Amino acid sequence: MSYETFRYPGLNLGRAHPEAHDAAETLMFGFWVFMMSDAILFGMVFGTYVIQLDATAGGPGPRDIYDIKSVLIQTMLLLASSFTFGMASLSNKHKGSPPRLLAWLVVTLLLGVGFLVFEVRDFLSMFDMGAVPSRSGFLSAFFDLVPLHGLHVTCACIWLICLVGQIARYGLDTDVKLSVMRLALFWHFLDIIWIAIFSVVYLAGLA
Amino acid sequence: MNAAAIIEQPLGRLGMDSLPFWEMLQHPTEENLINGFIGGGAACVVVIGIVVVCALITFFGKWRALWSEWLTSPDHKKIGIMYVVVALVMLARAVIEAILMRLQQAVGLGGGFLAPDHFAQLFSTHGTIMIFFMAMPFLIGVINYVMPLQIGARDVSFPVLNSISLGLTAAAAMLVMVSLVIGQFSTGGWFGYPPYTETAFTPDVGPDYWIWALTLSSVGTTLTGINFAVTIYKERAPGMTLMRMPLFTWTALCTSILMIFAMPPLTVATAQLALDRYLGFHYFTNALGGNMMNFMNLFWLFGHPEVYILILPSFGIYSEVVATFSGKALFGYRSLVLATMTIAVLSFTVWVHHFFTMGQSANINAVFGIASMLIGIPTGVKIYEWMATMYRGRVRLTVPMVYAIGFILLFVLGGITGIILANPAIDYQVHNTVFLVAHFHNVAIPGVLFGLLAGYHFWFPKVFGFRLDERWGMISALCWLFGFMLAFFPLYALGLMGLPRRTVAYFNPAYQPLEIVAFLGALLIGCALLALLIQGWVSIKHRNENRVFAGDPWDGRSLEWAVSAPPPEYNFPVLPVVNDADAFAAAKEFGVAYQQPDEFVDIKLPRNSAMGPVLGGLGFVMAFGLVWHIWWLVIVCALGTLAAIIVRGFARDTVQTVPASVVKEEHGRWLDAVQHAAAISRAAECDPANEGLAEQGAAGATS
């Protein structure tokens, strides 16, 4: 069997390293499987959210608390960050130059943090309106689903910072490249989840 | 949760009244004394057990060895053994609890000796332990050990992750043990239904112990599922196509896929319950729009696939055992694979049968009832194929085979009562009676537990290099079988007579005779466990007579028998090339087993890593802090976990090399032993003459 078939498409690990490609293939596949499991997790939480939509118990409902302008900004920030991460992936594969990769990663990080800032600001203003999770079943479900995504983004940001540290320490070694690949997948995955949240929670909630 | 509270109450809600003897000393009524002594005694067993183990390790100076050869080892074989050790310890506790419950019910006419609250803790811990900390670690341990060998791999795909999974599982099991000493466990049963487990009704620490034990173990199990599935997809030896995999590996694959998809709903359910209890959310409360049906659906969306997670590996073990001890290839391999997959898929479509009585429409019940009955078809296919495998084989009645035959007989009964329960109209009558208890034990004990015990006897010689004592094994197996029948058949009748499950006391004298029979059965099961213990002792004492270093004591069929017993750290000196199903049987038949490879190369293995014990330890302490509201501890552990993961990200140089010369030497030593071993016939299988080399071509089995 030719090792060409094992070459991982998104990576440049050098032609002379078939084992490295083997290992990369396994690692990436494992990460896909993990995301599948994570997707189920989100699926369940989406499910409970939809079921609890009417359980407002006389408290504020979607129309009272969602701020579409802020959410739109968050969406744009996150979509832009996916684009910049795409650029980072490209420099991971082709340019092999740390400064370029680093630059894109830092831009991505800033966009991610920006997203989180707007999200937290939204939550705080909801709290001010008395829309706290202990107010109703609906708010509980909202504050499970959306912050769960936020928590994922936070973890991804921490991972990004660590990656920057690893690049500073080791340069672009195979481990770093693979880490960038996986984080990229994760980042885009969270983007897709956000699109679902944007549609199911915010658009449908305000429609 | 502010700073002042942390300083005022550094130990959260932990106080003197959390200790087991406290209630008894404060209010020494007769009932409190009895319950205090039982609870306190159990706590002492835990404490003394830990102290004795620590003292022994210190006495023999084994701390360093324990750390560097076991706890931090990424070797799938050692991890597998540690999983099984956890499982056996927890099995002992859960069986003792079961006997205590049976005793209480045997004398429970009009009262008995246990307080209701104590009894409730017993069935909650028994159920939780048996499912999450006995059956799960046991099957994960067996898969861990056997599956990589069966597919011709050096290890699982992510060895350190494997060790982390073990750490989390062990931490969770430890948490359940600690609940015996400090505070109390949940009284909400193994599925912890809200709203009863909400703060409004159960403000104490019980449900919190349950929540965090399950959360830790479900995260560990999800990671295990990912690890196993990736291993089976990616690490198979050249030529080991999917349809050449041994059936046990197939069941391992299906179980892993079920873990990946079914554990997240449990994680969500326990996390949401935790949010309710800790932050005042309203998912499952009675008030303010909470909806407990969400919990039922989430839990059983996990819970039903879970029972197949438990039983599929046992089906795999039975397949290997029946084929090996009948001296034949498995009958209908393809349809067995198909049946396994079918069961795995169908298992996601039946969860509502756990709450037919909770108010959905009759049509929904009908759909789920029919779906449940459908599972009987692939399962029936399997039963016939095991029987067909035995048909015209030379069946040897070894201990694993006794378990297998007992399983076939008893499991059919358990399956049929399952089909009966799948009819919603009938379920309305017997829901929550001990008829159900009889049913699920009828599948859990002959199905899951006997399978795992059969696997324990079957692979023990491979793992430790010597056979287990047959006589005590047989005694134990027969005690299990008859003990099971005595303990649970009466429950079918009692259920039909209307005895509810989880009953601490009853007032209808008609129940008592059958309850006493069930208690005797439980005692017999206690004897079975004792016999198992004695068997271990006797076997270790006589280990030198029963060595099977050559590695193939049962004339095995799959690759794990093609290496020495115990196998070398790297499993295979050179990765095998597979040309057939039943790879090793074929190799022996064509006379190409036990070959000296032309050339050896250096083998790369993962280095030890402290991640498993560190994350397990931090997880345990964090969970403990959460249970007792010791917030500073929670924060410290959370930061510690984060730091450990970050540091691990910076680790490089994580592989070590076994030089080709060492591999060559070890392999040579083994081949030497094989050369000098006497090939024995199947009749001498259980004699000391068995050195692990099987005579070929003599057995007159037709295949």
Ligand code: HEM
């Ligand atoms: C070894 C012999 C065993 C005995 C004597 C035994 C006995 C019992 C008893 C007396 C109960 C309480 C029944 C009631 O509610 O009235 C119980 C409950 C239960 N057992 Fe077992 N059991 C055994 C093994 C197992 C095994 C192997 C499993 C699973 C793998 C298991 C899982 C459970 C579960 C899930 C419950 C329900 C707990 C609850 O009500 O929440 N048991 N068992």
Ligand SMILES: [Cu+2]
């Ligand atoms: Cu079920």
